[in-house]
Amino acid sequence: MTKIIIDIFMYLFEFMLFWNYSNTLFEPKKNTKIRFFLMLLNTLVLFTIYQFNITYLNVILMFITYSMLLFSLYNVSFKTAVFHSLIFMVVMLASEIFIMVICSMLFNDFNALENNISVYLFSAITSKLIYFAIIMAILKTFAQKESAEQTNKFFWLLFVMPLTSIMVLLCFRYITYQMKLTHFLSVFWAISCLGLLFANILVFVIYEYSLKSTKELYELKTISYQEEQDKKYYEILEQTNKEMQLFSHDIKNHLIQIRNLEDINAVQDYVDKLYPNIEHFSRIGISKNKMLDLIISKYSRLCDSKNIQFDIDVKTANLSYIDDVDLSTLMNNILDNAIEAAEKSNSKIIQLYLFSKNAMYDGLLVKNSCDFAPINKNGILKTSKNNKSFHGFGTKSIKNVIKKYNAIYDWKYDDKSKMFETDIVFSKK
Structure with missing residues (x-):
């Protein structure tokens, strides 16, 4: 029963990771409720099959269903959907196999995962943390290629969290290996490990949310700035139009004055005095770039x-x-x-x-x-x-x-x- 509870949390974790990965990289084809329901249903099916210990079937179905979900729920080609599903499958298997090898070295028993629920909890959470860190690094790499935005250098500092969590888990596992825990302490340790796992997701989610909020705030400020510049631009146009109306009203008197001048030099002097006013009106709209x-x-x-x-x-x-x-x-x-x-x-x-x-x-x-x-x-x-x-x-x-x-x-x-x-x-x- 304890193993089933751990597995539920592990598959819930994978669901959240796949959900975040898909929605960050790809443009949705279906609405949020449909995507959420189908992905959660797929997670439930994979979890059920996993309980029968048919590993190869679970891996194959994970690859196929992830490919179909990406292709049907997002605006991506089938080739892209297969590629990203393959990434998920390979990273998951690699992280689990790596932890299995480490556990067999620590406990001198390759079957320790099956025989000891404490070992199983440690290996499951540690492998998911490695899985999570690798997927987030891949996600950021692909997101940077898809976007022209400047790379945020502080993102990579967040990986201190999963690395530190893995070290903490190793230390706690060593302590529990040296001494026998009571039932209460075992439950408390299990809850703490699960909390540590989901805390890693929370750190990255909050970080991405803050980036999104900052981007939206910048966009709002940019829009406000552009509106302010538009207002100033049209104020200048309005002022210029008023001045031109006054100048047009006076131009008749200027032309009469020029006609009455008999000396060509006097005409030239008079025109030279009018020219700066005409040049002043030609300043606005000369480049076809409003700003x-x-x-x-x-x-x-x-x-x-x-x-x-x-x-x-x-x-x-x-x-x-x-x-x-x-x-x-x-x-x-x-x-x-x-x-x-x-x-x-x-x-x-x-x-x-x-x-x-x-x-x-x-x-x-x-x-x-x-x-x-x-x-x-x-x-x-x-x-x-x-x-x-x-x-x-x-x-x-x-x-x-x-x-x-x-x-x-x-x-x-x-x-x-x-x-x-x-x-x-x-x-x-």
Whole structure:
């Protein structure tokens, strides 16, 4: 009876592992209730057959039923379903055989599993822990191949839990081998071992849940950020439209004034005065990248308010393949630093260029006037502000985006022209 109870927990453990593995890797074809019922029913059938000690039949049925469940319940090919079922079967057999060999070495009896329920409990739980650790490692490997997300290095630290659990089980098994336990202590030890087994699953489940929650939170923040940028974008459009309406209303008077001018030089002077207003309206929507247009419009107005000349040329590239949040982080850091330096300079100039070098690369070039050479240490820019904890050139944020898109970043300062230059090359791949 005790053995049956242990087996129930072992098969329940395998069910939970297979459920988590399937739902993590594959897209469901059926709803949750159907998948849960069929997998649980399959586990019950395998458990029943196992009680008759027909090992080869149990292994064959496990392979066949796992393949059919994956193929029928998830959007995978039959070949993929067979492959992953084979992984489960091989890992399970390997872990059980490994523990059987260890037990036979410890107790000098290959049949110790059948003769001693304490040994059986130890071997069952230890083999499942090894089984669990290997499957989770395989799961993470396949999940990383299927996903473009960045690998989370802390995942592998979770394997300290199953490894420590195995060591604890070995120590306890050695103690129980040296002394005879009472019935109460045997039951208590069995419950503790089972609790330790399921605690390992709980650690990984909580970790995956926290990752999922963090991802969802980031997505919500990204959506909120994009909505905020959309709002700002349309506010600028609305403001620009209002200004254009006023300008259109005044253009009739301007045309009358130009018609009354007889001197060609006077006409040219008058047109030159009107041109900056026309150029101002053309700033918005020049790149066909909404985020880039928003950034350009923002800094165009900011430069106007600070009497900084802002020259733009983004006709041949717009970095549309860069995520809006990343583009905003990159451009805001670069242009904020450029404005800060240009505002203190005599020339007060900022130049922004985006261009395609060829079919494979895009270039971003930002030049700004800067009367004093920037502080740098071994080529790394340092802040010149007093509170270094909160201020700087933002190079860390810039380099994070550069690293994410495998771009090339460089900067230089020309003492003669008093110009600071930021160069970034992006691979379109």
